[in-house]
Amino acid sequence: MTVTTAVTRSADPPRTRVERLADFADSRFGAATAVKAGARKIFPDHWSFMLGEVALYSFVILILSGVFLTFWYVPSASLVEYEGPYEPLQGLVVSESYESTVNLSWDVRGGLFMRQVHHWAALIFVAATVVHMMRVFFTGAFRKPREMNWVIGVLLALLAIVEGFAGYSLPDDLLSGTGLRIASAIILAIPIVGSYLSFFVFGGEFPGEDFIPRLYTVHVLLVPGIMLALIAVHLFLVVLHKHTQYPGPGRTNQNVVGYPLLPVYVAKAGGFFFIVFGVVALMAATMQINPIWAYGPYDPSPITAGSQPDWYMGFLDGAVRTIPGWEVVLFGEWTLSLNILIPALVLPGLMTVVLVAYPWLEQWVTGDDREHHLLDRPRNVPTRTGLGVMALTFYALLWANGGNDIIAHFLNLSINDLTWFTRIALFVLPPLAFLVTKRICLGLQRRDREKVLHGRETGEVYRLATGEVLERHEPLSPEERWLLVQHDGYLPLEPGPATDANGVRRRGARLDGLRHRLSSFYFGDAVPPVTPHELAQAEAHHHALDGHGAAAGNGHPAVTRGGPPDDADGVLARDPSPAGVGSAPGHSGAAQSGEVREGGSTRA
Amino acid sequence: MSRIAPGGASQDEQSDASGRTVAVADAAGLPERFENPGLPEHRPRLADIDRKAARRAELSVAVMFLLSMVGTVVTIVGYFAFRLDEPTSGELAWSNRTIGLGLFLTIFFIGMGAVQWAKTLMPDHEQIEERHSVESTPETKSAAAGILREGVDDSGIRRRPLILGSLAGALALAPLPALVLLKDLGPNPGNKLRETLWGPGVRAIVDPTKTPLRPEEIQLGQIVHILPEQLGIEPDEGRTEGLEYLNEKAKAAAIVIRLEEGEVPAAARAGAYGGLVAYSKVCTHMGCSVALYEQVTHHLLCPCHQSTFDVLDNCRVIFGPAARALPQLPVGVDDEGYLVATEGFAEPVGPSFWERGDT
Numbered sequence: 001m002t003v004t005t006a007v008t009r010s011a012d013p014p015r016t017r018v019e020r021l022a023d024f025a026d027s028r029f030g031a032a033t034a035v036k037a038g039a040r041k042i043f044p045d046h047w048s049f050m051l052g053e054v055a056l057y058s059f060v061i062l063i064l065s066g067v068f069l070t071f072w073y074v075p076s077a078s079l080v081e082y083e084g085p086y087e088p089l090q091g092l093v094v095s096e097s098y099e100s101t102v103n104l105s106w107d108v109r110g111g112l113f114m115r116q117v118h119h120w121a122a123l124i125f126v127a128a129t130v131v132h133m134m135r136v137f138f139t140g141a142f143r144k145p146r147e148m149n150w151v152i153g154v155l156l157a158l159l160a161i162v163e164g165f166a167g168y169s170l171p172d173d174l175l176s177g178t179g180l181r182i183a184s185a186i187i188l189a190i191p192i193v194g195s196y197l198s199f200f201v202f203g204g205e206f207p208g209e210d211f212i213p214r215l216y217t218v219h220v221l222l223v224p225g226i227m228l229a230l231i232a233v234h235l236f237l238v239v240l241h242k243h244t245q246y247p248g249p250g251r252t253n254q255n256v257v258g259y260p261l262l263p264v265y266v267a268k269a270g271g272f273f274f275i276v277f278g279v280v281a282l283m284a285a286t287m288q289i290n291p292i293w294a295y296g297p298y299d300p301s302p303i304t305a306g307s308q309p310d311w312y313m314g315f316l317d318g319a320v321r322t323i324p325g326w327e328v329v330l331f332g333e334w335t336l337s338l339n340i341l342i343p344a345l346v347l348p349g350l351m352t353v354v355l356v357a358y359p360w361l362e363q364w365v366t367g368d369d370r371e372h373h374l375l376d377r378p379r380n381v382p383t384r385t386g387l388g389v390m391a392l393t394f395y396a397l398l399w400a401n402g403g404n405d406i407i408a409h410f411l412n413l414s415i416n417d418l419t420w421f422t423r424i425a426l427f428v429l430p431p432l433a434f435l436v437t438k439r440i441c442l443g444l445q446r447r448d449r450e451k452v453l454h455g456r457e458t459g460e461v462y463r464l465a466t467g468e469v470l471e472r473h474e475p476l477s478p479e480e481r482w483l484l485v486q487h488d489g490y491l492p493l494e495p496g497p498a499t500d501a502n503g504v505r506r507r508g509a510r511l512d513g514l515r516h517r518l519s520s521f522y523f524g525d526a527v528p529p530v531t532p533h534e535l536a537q538a539e540a541h542h543h544a545l546d547g548h549g550a551a552a553g554n555g556h557p558a559v560t561r562g563g564p565p566d567d568a569d570g571v572l573a574r575d576p577s578p579a580g581v582g583s584a585p586g587h588s589g590a591a592q593s594g595e596v597r598e599g600g601s602t603r604a
Numbered sequence: 605m606s607r608i609a610p611g612g613a614s615q616d617e618q619s620d621a622s623g624r625t626v627a628v629a630d631a632a633g634l635p636e637r638f639e640n641p642g643l644p645e646h647r648p649r650l651a652d653i654d655r656k657a658a659r660r661a662e663l664s665v666a667v668m669f670l671l672s673m674v675g676t677v678v679t680i681v682g683y684f685a686f687r688l689d690e691p692t693s694g695e696l697a698w699s700n701r702t703i704g705l706g707l708f709l710t711i712f713f714i715g716m717g718a719v720q721w722a723k724t725l726m727p728d729h730e731q732i733e734e735r736h737s738v739e740s741t742p743e744t745k746s747a748a749a750g751i752l753r754e755g756v757d758d759s760g761i762r763r764r765p766l767i768l769g770s771l772a773g774a775l776a777l778a779p780l781p782a783l784v785l786l787k788d789l790g791p792n793p794g795n796k797l798r799e800t801l802w803g804p805g806v807r808a809i810v811d812p813t814k815t816p817l818r819p820e821e822i823q824l825g826q827i828v829h830i831l832p833e834q835l836g837i838e839p840d841e842g843r844t845e846g847l848e849y850l851n852e853k854a855k856a857a858a859i860v861i862r863l864e865e866g867e868v869p870a871a872a873r874a875g876a877y878g879g880l881v882a883y884s885k886v887c888t889h890m891g892c893s894v895a896l897y898e899q900v901t902h903h904l905l906c907p908c909h910q911s912t913f914d915v916l917d918n919c920r921v922i923f924g925p926a927a928r929a930l931p932q933l934p935v936g937v938d939d940e941g942y943l944v945a946t947e948g949f950a951e952p953v954g955p956s957f958w959e960r961g962d963t
Contacts, residue, residue, distance in 0.1 A: 042732070042733035079840035080840065081840070085690045093839045093840045106688065107688055109683050109686065109687075109703065113704045113707070145739075178892060181854070181892060182890045182908065184955075185890035188955050189955065189957070190958070194958050195957040195959065198793075199796075200789040204851070205854070206851065206854055206891075208851060210789075241738065250640065250730075251640075255732050256735060257730050257731070257732050258731065259728070259730065259731065263722070264722050264726050267722035267726060270715075271716070271722065275712060275716060275719065276715075277711045278708050278715055278716075281711055282705070282708040285700060285701055285704020286701070286704070299853070301829065301831070302893065303893040303907055317909075320890070323925045324925065325911070325921050325926050325927040327927030327928065327956060329962055332961055332962045333961045335957065335960040339926070340889070340956075373735055404910070405910065416912075419924075478638075478639075479641050482640060486638070531636060532635050
């Protein structure tokens with residue numbers, strides 16, 4: 001008989017229970033390494049970073065409430081007679097999925113609450129996703145090295161819409177059935193294979209009995225599974241790249257300034273999950289959503305006027321309402337339903353392609369392939385901001401047109417006029433929005449320059465002995481100033497030579513030309529940040545004015561004229577050299593003569 | 605690559621991790637760009653310097669967690685207080701409200717407490733962490749390339765094009781079974797999209813009362829929703845009758861309208877019975893029910909996308925995305941004086957599909 005001697009234990013055996021637990025985790029998962037690397041990780045703080053969190057937390061809420069719903073919901077289109085407590089439906093033949101959803105609402109305590117949590121959370125999820133995308137776009141957070149995370153985000157937004165549509169179709173009520181009828185028409189319209197696809201998807205004709213159970217699998221397994229995986233990658237990349245941060249004193253492209261995960265963000269972000277969940281619970285407790293018993297079961301014959309899909313489907317519905325009745329029959333044999341294909345497939349497809357491609361498009365146009373971890377202030381990238389608002393305007397117009405019947409009803413307008421308005425506005429308003437936004441951004445940038453050069457207006461107006469009226473301007477602290485001068489100013493890319501050394505037309509010269517034109521479009525009227533040299537010059541003539549101030553005996557330094565250097569900036573845009581500022585006639589000329597035009601007011 | 609305006613040298617080269625910009629001086633002795641002033645001084649919060657304030661903050665956190673506990677009690681009481689056996693809508697609403705508001709308190713105040721704790725009592729010194737590019741060093745890159753090259757070489761795939769080619773072929777064909785296996789998701793369309801239950805002599809029944817209809821029951825300007833008589837059963841009896849009830853209803857739903865006889869458009873006269881004209885109710889755009897009839901203008905409107913059809917012009921589209929007129933259902937009366945279809949629809953009803961053509 002062999003005796004095995006006790007294996008030597010590690011020199012210093014853990015003593016307390018916590019230590020033993022920690023040792024268990026470390027010896028099996030290497031927990032200590034993970035804690036050392038991650039527990040004190042720094043995250044920057046900003047309210048706009050919570051938008052993505054709202055989306056993430058809504059997704060978790062959706063999974064939790066969704067699991068609850070699956071315990072009672074029956075995914076079956078088989079017809080049964082309703083015998084539950086809701087009188088208006090008693091005796092009606094309805095599908096099992098409809099019956100189970102009504103029962104879940106009326107017979108299960110907390111069931112209605114959970115349904116409403118699920119539906120509200122879904123609306124918030126898509127909304128938070130979209131607003132988070134807007135934040136990422138307008139601050140340039142999609143730039144290298146985060147382009148792929150932007151693409152994952154776009155995919156998640158698309159899947160969220162699909163998932164939402166699948167979800168609200170499952171109760172098989174009148175409203176959702178009408179939505180499915182429309183979905184089936186979109187499938188039918190697909191060239192060549194449409195009718196076959198539709199028959200495969202629905203297991204025969206619309207509506208059939210196969211679709212609801214299939215949709216259920218898609219809604220509770222397929223799409224959420226993919227989304228979960230994508231979200232995991234999305235978050236992994238956030239950790240890998242470290243979070244972007246807004247510019248500010250002490251913040252650079254090489255650091256992250258903020259608070260540690262443990263304990264601050266565990267408490268803040270963890271707490272925020274409960275806050276989001278709490279707000280959703282409050283909404284579900286007090287605001288009714290999707291009362292399917294009032295809509296009735298799906299029946300292909302009746303329809304309600306003023307029916308509206310969930311908000312995120314609105315832009316598609318609006319697009320379909322906007323398009324004129326274009327249908328082509330090729331050779332008398334093949335029907336091409338442009339009135340469906342363009343708004344329901346081509347348009348969302350194009351929108352996706354543009355969204356996915358934008359980071360690389362901007363990189364190509366600007367020639368900027370550096371890593372960016374500091375966010376842009378939207379005003380400092382006027383063209384991108386303009387393009388973003390242009391896209392949003394387009395989207396908003398489609399979305400509003402999705403409710404054109406409601407708008408027409410409440411504003412007592414003609415629905416035909418409204419539709420025509422949208423048809424024209426879709427081409428007019430977005431470019432207009434671009435121009436206006438870009439001008440606003442440039443204006444804000446000029447105001448920033450003005451503030452750096454001449455300080456902040458104090459509202460203290462002085463009248464000098466000479467009769468001159470001046471407003472005292474307070475110079476900015478270095479911290480205040482830094483935010484306004486930290487960004488890079490860009491110039492358009494120069495085109496390469498059109499011909500090579502032998503005078504032969506260079507390959508790619510045409511593409512270069514296009515790139516140059518786009519680059520000029522991006523940066524042609526850029527407003528560069530103030531340089532120390534420019535500030536020194538501006539301060540030099542403040543001191544010249546100071547002479548007046550001292551004479552008046554007010555003792556306030558840096559009294560400056562409040563008039564705007566509009567003309568100066570006009571020069572700047574073309575010639576961003578420091579010399580350009582000094583020689584700007586409208587500015588220095590007026591200042592030197594001591595002339596005050598508008599009593600110290602500032603034109604923006 | 606990017607061109608940066610004078611005075612706009614790249615930040616990459618200019619700043620160190622502490623956040624202070626390293627000055628690059630120009631000829632006049634001034635730096636080309638402003639220097640990053642570095643993190644502002646930390647300003648202590650009230651709770652950092654005043655023990656009473658800290659105590660108040662601690663209390664406020666505890667009160668929030670207490671409120672959460674209250675919420676849990678409210679939820680449980682609400683759950684048992686409203687039993688929902690044959691509930692009225694009022695009972696349902698109160699059950700929903702108590703459970704919901706209770707859970708709101710439970711969940712929300714855990715979050716508020718945690719955030720309040722973090723904001724008032726946890727250290728709020730901003731900390732700096734350095735960033736490192738995720739890009740590998742050139743050595744790592746070339747080592748990785750070497751490993752890959754070695755792996756590819758070891759596999760011998762380059763020396764054996766036969767294997768590469770046949771593998772590519774196998775992988776290209778492998779998805780086909782997956783597609784084929786999905787074929788039984790549904791039957792082929794066949795003639796299903798072109799046929800409805802309507803045919804010569806099929807009686808119209810009123811939707812939803814399912815009673816047969818005599819022409820004289822329809823008054824001038826009235827619209828009646830009709831179905832073929834085969835659908836006069838309960839939907840769940842469809843299966844025993846060998847009939848997919850909802851599928852047939854989705855295609856066959858129609859409307860009949862009485863116009864002045866003189867108003868019946870010429871093109872519709874052959875299928876009209878006196879002033880009675882019948883049309884498919886399925887929108888030719890996306891299949892919604894074209895159920896809104898405006899008596900004065902004789903317009904039919906689809907509420908989904910506002911396609912508008914002019915009954916006086918044989919239901920031609922006068923507005924909206926629909927491209928085709930609603931198909932007419934030719935009607936007459938049978939021996940017993942009930943409204944019947946004299947024929948089926950001459951063309952497929954509902955939304956378009958590729959092989960629909962001009963029919």
